[in-house]
Amino acid sequence: MSELKSLADYPQSMQDEVSKVRQIVADLHAELPRYELVVWTAGNVSQRVRHPEITDGSADLFVIKPSGVAYDELTAQSMVVCTLDGKLLDGTRAPSSDTAAHAYTYEHMPEVGGVVHTHSTYATAWAARGEEIPCVLTMMADEFGGPIPVGPFAIIGDDSIGRGIVSTLSESRSPAVLMRNHGPFTIGKDAKASVKAAVMCEEVARTVHISRQLGDPAAIDQQHIDSLYERYKNVYGQ
Amino acid sequence: MSELKSLADYPQSMQDEVSKVRQIVADLHAELPRYELVVWTAGNVSQRVRHPEITDGSADLFVIKPSGVAYDELTAQSMVVCTLDGKLLDGTRAPSSDTAAHAYTYEHMPEVGGVVHTHSTYATAWAARGEEIPCVLTMMADEFGGPIPVGPFAIIGDDSIGRGIVSTLSESRSPAVLMRNHGPFTIGKDAKASVKAAVMCEEVARTVHISRQLGDPAAIDQQHIDSLYERYKNVYGQ
Amino acid sequence: MSELKSLADYPQSMQDEVSKVRQIVADLHAELPRYELVVWTAGNVSQRVRHPEITDGSADLFVIKPSGVAYDELTAQSMVVCTLDGKLLDGTRAPSSDTAAHAYTYEHMPEVGGVVHTHSTYATAWAARGEEIPCVLTMMADEFGGPIPVGPFAIIGDDSIGRGIVSTLSESRSPAVLMRNHGPFTIGKDAKASVKAAVMCEEVARTVHISRQLGDPAAIDQQHIDSLYERYKNVYGQ
Amino acid sequence: MSELKSLADYPQSMQDEVSKVRQIVADLHAELPRYELVVWTAGNVSQRVRHPEITDGSADLFVIKPSGVAYDELTAQSMVVCTLDGKLLDGTRAPSSDTAAHAYTYEHMPEVGGVVHTHSTYATAWAARGEEIPCVLTMMADEFGGPIPVGPFAIIGDDSIGRGIVSTLSESRSPAVLMRNHGPFTIGKDAKASVKAAVMCEEVARTVHISRQLGDPAAIDQQHIDSLYERYKNVYGQ
Numbered sequence: 001m002s003e004l005k006s007l008a009d010y011p012q013s014m015q016d017e018v019s020k021v022r023q024i025v026a027d028l029h030a031e032l033p034r035y036e037l038v039v040w041t042a043g044n045v046s047q048r049v050r051h052p053e054i055t056d057g058s059a060d061l062f063v064i065k066p067s068g069v070a071y072d073e074l075t076a077q078s079m080v081v082c083t084l085d086g087k088l089l090d091g092t093r094a095p096s097s098d099t100a101a102h103a104y105t106y107e108h109m110p111e112v113g114g115v116v117h118t119h120s121t122y123a124t125a126w127a128a129r130g131e132e133i134p135c136v137l138t139m140m141a142d143e144f145g146g147p148i149p150v151g152p153f154a155i156i157g158d159d160s161i162g163r164g165i166v167s168t169l170s171e172s173r174s175p176a177v178l179m180r181n182h183g184p185f186t187i188g189k190d191a192k193a194s195v196k197a198a199v200m201c202e203e204v205a206r207t208v209h210i211s212r213q214l215g216d217p218a219a220i221d222q223q224h225i226d227s228l229y230e231r232y233k234n235v236y237g238q
Numbered sequence: 239m240s241e242l243k244s245l246a247d248y249p250q251s252m253q254d255e256v257s258k259v260r261q262i263v264a265d266l267h268a269e270l271p272r273y274e275l276v277v278w279t280a281g282n283v284s285q286r287v288r289h290p291e292i293t294d295g296s297a298d299l300f301v302i303k304p305s306g307v308a309y310d311e312l313t314a315q316s317m318v319v320c321t322l323d324g325k326l327l328d329g330t331r332a333p334s335s336d337t338a339a340h341a342y343t344y345e346h347m348p349e350v351g352g353v354v355h356t357h358s359t360y361a362t363a364w365a366a367r368g369e370e371i372p373c374v375l376t377m378m379a380d381e382f383g384g385p386i387p388v389g390p391f392a393i394i395g396d397d398s399i400g401r402g403i404v405s406t407l408s409e410s411r412s413p414a415v416l417m418r419n420h421g422p423f424t425i426g427k428d429a430k431a432s433v434k435a436a437v438m439c440e441e442v443a444r445t446v447h448i449s450r451q452l453g454d455p456a457a458i459d460q461q462h463i464d465s466l467y468e469r470y471k472n473v474y475g476q
Numbered sequence: 477m478s479e480l481k482s483l484a485d486y487p488q489s490m491q492d493e494v495s496k497v498r499q500i501v502a503d504l505h506a507e508l509p510r511y512e513l514v515v516w517t518a519g520n521v522s523q524r525v526r527h528p529e530i531t532d533g534s535a536d537l538f539v540i541k542p543s544g545v546a547y548d549e550l551t552a553q554s555m556v557v558c559t560l561d562g563k564l565l566d567g568t569r570a571p572s573s574d575t576a577a578h579a580y581t582y583e584h585m586p587e588v589g590g591v592v593h594t595h596s597t598y599a600t601a602w603a604a605r606g607e608e609i610p611c612v613l614t615m616m617a618d619e620f621g622g623p624i625p626v627g628p629f630a631i632i633g634d635d636s637i638g639r640g641i642v643s644t645l646s647e648s649r650s651p652a653v654l655m656r657n658h659g660p661f662t663i664g665k666d667a668k669a670s671v672k673a674a675v676m677c678e679e680v681a682r683t684v685h686i687s688r689q690l691g692d693p694a695a696i697d698q699q700h701i702d703s704l705y706e707r708y709k710n711v712y713g714q
Numbered sequence: 715m716s717e718l719k720s721l722a723d724y725p726q727s728m729q730d731e732v733s734k735v736r737q738i739v740a741d742l743h744a745e746l747p748r749y750e751l752v753v754w755t756a757g758n759v760s761q762r763v764r765h766p767e768i769t770d771g772s773a774d775l776f777v778i779k780p781s782g783v784a785y786d787e788l789t790a791q792s793m794v795v796c797t798l799d800g801k802l803l804d805g806t807r808a809p810s811s812d813t814a815a816h817a818y819t820y821e822h823m824p825e826v827g828g829v830v831h832t833h834s835t836y837a838t839a840w841a842a843r844g845e846e847i848p849c850v851l852t853m854m855a856d857e858f859g860g861p862i863p864v865g866p867f868a869i870i871g872d873d874s875i876g877r878g879i880v881s882t883l884s885e886s887r888s889p890a891v892l893m894r895n896h897g898p899f900t901i902g903k904d905a906k907a908s909v910k911a912a913v914m915c916e917e918v919a920r921t922v923h924i925s926r927q928l929g930d931p932a933a934i935d936q937q938h939i940d941s942l943y944e945r946y947k948n949v950y951g952q
Contacts, residue, residue: 035277039749039917040910042853097949119853119917125924128850128931136366138393138420139280139357155852155938156945181934182852196278203277203357210363212928214450217366220419224393231394235335273515374604376631376658377518377595434516441515441595448601452688455604458657462631469632473573511753612842614869614896615756615833672754679753679833686839690926693842696895700869707870711811 004059007081007090013052014061018090021047021063021191022076028195029065029074035199037120041068044096047191048106048113049081057110060084064102066093097156104162105187109169114191116198119183122205126150127178133208136217140204141228145173148201153180173229176201242297245319245328251290252299256328259285259301259429261314266429271309273437275358279306282334285429286344286351287319295348298322302340304331335394342400343425347407352429354436357421360443364388365416371446374455378442379466383411386439391418411467414439480535483557483566489528490537494566497523497539497667498552504671505541505550511675513596517544520572523667524582524589525557533586536560540578542569573632580638581663585645590667592674595659598681602626603654609684611701612693616680621649621705624677629656649705652677718773721795721804727766728775732804735761735777735905736790742909743779743788749913751834755782758810761905762820762827763795771824774798778816780807811870818876819901823883828905830912833897836919840864841892847922849939850931854918859887859943862915867894887943890915 007015028045032038044065051059063079080091086103088095096102102115126133126148133148135141140148151168154160165185168177175197176186184201188194211217245253266283270276282303289297301317318329324341326333334340340353364371364386371386373379378386389406392398403423406415413435414424422439426432449455483491504521508514520541527535539555556567562579564571572578578591602609602624609624611617616624627644630636641661644653651673652662660677664670687693721729742759746752758779765773777793794805800817802809810816816829840847840862847862849855854862865882868874879899882891889911890900898915902908925931 039913119851119921121917121921121924124851124921125928125931128922128925129929130932131929136419137357137362153932153934153938155942157941181850181932199277203359207357207359207362208366209924209928210359210447211366213363214447215367215369217363218368218391218419220391224391227395228393374657375595375600437515441597445595445597445600446604448597448685449604451601452685453605453607455601456606456629456657458629462629465633466631612895613833613838675753679835683833683835683838684842686835686923687842689839690923691843691845693839694844694867694895696867700867703871704869 004083004089010059010061011052014049017049018061018063018081019076021049022079022081025063025065025079025191026074026076028191029071031195031199032116032118033071035202037118037198037202038071041070043118044098044102044116045191045195046096046102046106046115057084057107060106061089062102062106062115064099065096066091067096069093098161100156100159101161101165101185104159105165105185108162108166109187111189112187114188114194116186116188116191116194117183118198118202120198120202120205122209123148123176123178123184123201124182125209126205127183128181130180132178133205134217135220135225136208136211137204138220138228139200140208141220141225142232143197143200144176144204145229146225148174148176148178148184148204151177151179151185154182242321242327248297248299249290252287255287256299256301256319257314259287260317260319263301263303263317263429264312264314266433267303267309267312269433269437270354270356273440275356275436275440276309279308281356282336282340282354283429283433284334284340284344284353295322295345298344299327300340300344300353302337303334304329305334307331336399338394338397339399339403339423342397343403343423346400346404347425349427350425352426352432354424354426354429354432355421356436356440358436358440358443360447361386361414361416361422361439362420363447364443365421366419368418370416371443372455373458373463374446374449375442376458376466377438378446379458379463380470381435381438382414382442383467384463386412386414386416386422386442389415389417389423392420480559480565486535486537487528490525493525494537494539494557495552497525498555498557501539501541501555501667502550502552504667505547507671507675508592508594509547511678513594513674513678514547517546519594520574520578520592521667521671522572522578522591533560533583536582537565538578538582538591540575541572542567543572545569574637576632576635577637577641577661580635581641581661584638584642585663587665588663590664590670592662592664592667592670593659594674594678596674596678596681598685599624599652599654599660599677600658601685602681603659604657606656608654609681610693611696612684612687613680614696614704615676616684617696617701617704618708619673619676620652620680622701624650624652624654624660624680627653627655627661630658718797718803724773724775725766728763731763732775732777732795733790735763736793736795739777739779739793739905740788740790742905743785745909745913746830746832747785749916751832751912751916752785755784757832758812758816758830759905759909760810760816760820760829771798771821774820775803776816776820776829778813779810780805781810783807812875814870814873815875815879815899818873819879819899822876822880823901825903826901828902828908830900830902830905830908831897832912832916834912834916834919836923837862837890837892837898837915838896839923840919841897842895844894846892847919848931849934850922850925851918852934852942853914854922855934855939855942856946857911857914858890858918860939862888862890862892862898862918865891865893865899868896 046064080095084107086100151164186197284302318333322345324338389402424435522540556571560583562576627640662673760778763775794809798821800814865878900911
């Protein structure tokens with residue numbers, strides 16, 4: 001990537017795509033406070049932009065939120081563009097402090113096109129106990145295909161958060177991982193799919209929590225979980 | 239119904255009614271996120287349209303939400319029209335994946351004019367434990383005439399959800415059933431009444447849950463439940 | 477009151493006051509869904525209108541919400557006017573089904589100028605257990621001067637709800653009573669004060685509930701409760 | 715301060731700053747209901763205005779909310795200006811009944827430029843049990859650098875609330891203190907920072923509460939808390 005020093009060094013079609021994705025990512029950030037997944041400036045959404053010619057992913061980019069900016073003030077232009085080693089390529093602001101975790105995920109999971117991180121209340125409450133969310137709801141079988149797993153304790157500063165996300169999600173059908181004492185990260189084919197996973201993760205975290213407060217929710221047989229998961233992936237939607 | 243291949247084969251008065259009901263059903267969908275009963279594209283509302291001449295119900299239709307469409311994007315025209323065996327008759331989109339359950343309910347409960355399905359949090363939490371909601375609130379005696387019952391575990395793919403709804407509600411005064419590990423289905427004389435039942439179902443599920451967290455709510459005598467239920471059906475409202 | 481058959485038989489100044497109060501009561505209803513104290517058509521606010529000459533209260537009136545009307549559709553003109561024996565004097569709609577309870581309260585508590593009834597979640601949860609809310613918050617000492625008491629189980633149909641409200645509140649500093657298995661009724665010098673009491677009742681019901689979930693909140697000494705209550709009545713506000 | 719009897723006696727540059735701060739403080743009050751930290755007229759925000767020449771703080775002022783005014787009716791002009799001994803210097807309304815606590819904090823903590831007080835639900839629930847919030851979330855290590863401490867029981871009327879705030883916060887990294895049976899007070903370099911601390915205080919109070927409902931959240935090692943706290947103070951944001 002040595003010759004790709006600025007966004008202008010990328011193909012025009014990719015620059016055009018970056019512009020579109022900046023708008024998409026800026027707009028999707030509004031879903032986070034709308035679904036009460038974040039307060040103040042917490043939380044971030046990113047989306048990958050694939051290089052049209054270098055298809056091994058090494059020249060892909062991603063668009064992410066700047067650090068510590070209020071949700072009301074986010075615009076397409078304020079979004080920043082990073083390379084997959086987490087370096088700022090384009091933008092006037094410092095990228096989100098979770099940029100390294102997003103970058104590591106894109107670099108090591110080539111099928112992932114979007115990543116979301118929040119501290120949504122119920123998912124984070126499970127994460128603080130280090131307890132996976134059991135699959136006791138049909139909507140959870142649909143969306144997650146089983147339990148939502150817990151990732152390791154890791155702190156900002158190196159690639160330990162990214163490694164925790166990738167190692168946990170690589171062994172699970174779930175697009176969501178609860179990072180210990182921290183909060184959920186979710187992935188998807190694009191930013192919108194990862195936002196949906198973040199919304200559904202909090203929804204099932206809350207519903208299973210509340211069910212457990214007064215007793216034990218009934219388990220769903222694995223064969224039914226498998227059947228629901230397959231149907232949902234193949235039949236649901238338009 | 240063999241000659242009724244498209245909406246144009248139905249009487250004009252029924253086609254006009256379908257147009258009106260498309261608007262009603264589209265508008266009522268807005269109540270679901272407003273009362274926080276659904277997230278993302280979950281949940282659905284339908285309303286029956288009765289054939290003006292074939293009064294045994296065999297030629298009735300119902301209007302329902304398309305599958306996997308965002309609440310903000312629902313319009314009257316995007317609503318789809320189905321026959322009581324759950325087949326799409328009119329509309330440009332695939333019907334809700336819960337269409338078979340709605341269809342079975344209309345087919346086997348001729349007095350039902352509206353059906354609603356949600357995954358509302360507290361009702362679904364009771365459903366995950368497979369526990370009926372006891373009648374400990376006067377508003378619950380008013381609206382439900384007793385406990386809100388639990389239906390069987392059933393998964394999408396055949397008519398087992400529909401059979402579970404009909405068999406459970408046929409033996410209860412309640413217009414709501416908590417389908418195990420799944421969520422509530424509610425019925426009413428029309429879509430609006432079934433939306434009201436969905437709102438009240440979540441309201442009493444939440445209030446009784448919270449009351450139970452710190453002890454045992456007091457039971458209401460059956461004679462008082464009966465008295466409240468009768469009065470509410472006959473006196474309340476305009 | 478035999479000659480006072482219609483609103484036109486009352487002094488002009490009182491008819492003018494009724495018009496103003498219709499607007500006040502209609503507007504205050506909007507606070508109930510805003511503070512999430514009600515769903516659908518539940519809940520009601522009323523305000524007394526005093527007769528300018530007959531000062532024993534026997535000719536007072538009150539303005540209240542019509543029965544079963546959606547909050548979005550409430551207007552000043554749709555509010556109904558009743559005598560203190562709970563009969564409709566003016567208005568085109570049936571009065572709230574809780575009218576008898578409001579009427580009884582006005583008749584037997586001459587200092588009361590406003591009454592509110594809701595099924596707000598946390599207050600109703602305490603009511604379903606028949607448990608008073610202990611005074612463990614300084615804001616509760618301020619507003620309620622002690623615990624929020626529980627009233628008897630009573631059902632609609634005679635004056636038993638009204639008697640329960642009056643007998644309980646007559647022996648308490650609290651402007652709120654939790655009617656068993658039913659929900660809170662609050663009083664105030666006018667409708668606005670009783671709406672404030674309904675908002676604060678739910679606020680303290682929720683906060684004390686949540687505090688109790690993980691242990692025992694500390695009691696406040698009676699002398700401090702007395703001191704806070706006196707200061708708040710005499711110093712707070714403009 | 716004997717010669718400084720009115721705002722006109724202060725330097726023009728300070729009068730101009732007071733005008734700006736009135737707007738800032740009025741605007742920041744809107745964040746309190748937006749984040750559901752307050753109901754009705756509860757809660758208050760203030761910001762210090764430093765004297766440009768008398769740098770020992772003795773001539774500083776602060777701008778605070780008037781007492782018992784609805785959030786919808788707050789304007790820059792309605793904000794009141796007080797001296798650090800808590801006396802009203804400028805404004806047409808009575809200052810917040812918590813003014814003495816704000817004043818004491820500014821007088822004894824010269825680095826503090828903003829103070830917020832709320833009765834936010836979860837923070838107040840911990841305060842009612844007199845229990846500090848343990849540091850079990852990385853976002854809590856970031857923002858609070860450890861547990862959120864509990865301050866003494868104190869009632870309005872002298873400087874005992876202010877003394878409790880100052881003595882507790884002086885021995886803690888946390889910008890928030892939970893005053894027993896009362897609620898949180900937060901501080902910051904300006905009013906906005908103290909509002910952020912109030913929002914984050916409620917967020918972690920809620921998340922840790924919910925986590926604790928179903929078991930014990932895992933502690934975070936002190937070395938990791940220290941590392942997160944240092945990074946957040948030095949790197950986060952723009």
